[in-house]
Amino acid sequence: MEIDFDVVIESDDYSVEMSKGLETLQGASEVTRQVFETILLEKVPQHLTTNSKVRTKLMRSFKGSYGQSFCLETDDQELEKRLKSIGKQAFAELLSYFINESLYRETKLLSVKAERIRAKLGPLEDELITQMRRSSLAHLHSVSTHFGKTVKLRYRKNRDVQTVLADLDQFSFSALNPKVDKTKVVINASITRLNINTGNGRLQIEGEAETVAFGFPNRYADVRQVAKKQFSKNLDDNNGLPNEKRIKLKLEAHTLKLKSGKIIKYLIEGIIN
Structure with a gap:
């Protein structure tokens, strides 16, 4: 074949x-x-x-x-x-x-x-x-x-x-050689995709039409279980909803950027309650 x-x-x-x-x-x-x-x-x-x-x-x-x-x-x-x-x-x-x-x-x-x-x-x-x-x-x-x-x-x-x-x-x-920007940013975003094995996925920032990749700075296995459940729940709660009606998480992160300054991935450091 x-x-x-x-x-x-x-x-x-x-x-x-x-x-x-x-x-x-x-x-x-x-x-x-x-x-x-x-x-x-x-x-x-x-x-x-x-x-x-x-x-x-x-x-x-x-x-x-x-x-x-x-x-x-x-x-x-x-x-x-x-x-x-x-x-x-x-x-x-x-x-x-x-x-x-x-x-x-x-x-x-x-x-x-x-x-x-x-x-x-x-x-x-x-x-x-x-x-x-x-x-x-x-x-x-x-x-x-x-x-x-x-x-x-x-x-x-x-x-x-x-x-x-x-x-x-x-x-x-x-995109193969992004720059790590350690400056912390706070975003309001909904989770649109989540890989439960790796912790990588996509999120949509409030007011934006396109989704962006996200992950975690450290191993996903080391991320607290309560945080994992919040991400999974957000994905489930928003399933099928239009962007303007989705529940948003307030997230603290740093980023991976291209030379142009475009952010291609958020590395999540925590959820702000």
Whole structure:
């Protein structure tokens, strides 16, 4: 069983500088294998080698800016069986989820099947995201960072149907190296998503339309149980309510910022009663 993907690099003449183009393709291979090896082997790969049971294979190039197809495959019968039981669509959803989560972006709601697989990973999710931020996502951004070109990673359902899993550019690359601002801020926000294994999630600040990532400065296991329950309760109480009617928590936090000053994550230090 193969899962087909492609990388599309912005180009006016259907060509790309070879060195950085190859580095971008390397990044596409790395992030794809890291996600799938973690799911299939239930272990985050620290080093990707040609001896791995999961591999990517270059297919054909195509026009449309500059495009290169590749596929994910395995010849291990047990992994093949697990791959088939999970399905191509769920894998594509999870790849998109982990890339965008690594870049502190809002992610699309996962299907029931994909969400069940994600939840089963538990603490491996944070470990996987940390590993992706180390080098593979930087490689995937190579053409963007050096030439200002946009890069799209897509899932190819068939020749005519492709789904964009991630859009990458210079701005998204900057999220890989945020600045920690220790200045304390107080915000009124409602919790819109919460991972009970890692403590990471999304919140919506009062008066704002977009959500922002949040987490905790220390291990989630060390966060007091009473605080965990307040976050979970806020999420439950606001389920299905429009933003203007949601119950807000008054939170003290410090932040992760981009060079532009944009806040991409709040690190919660406490709840102000």
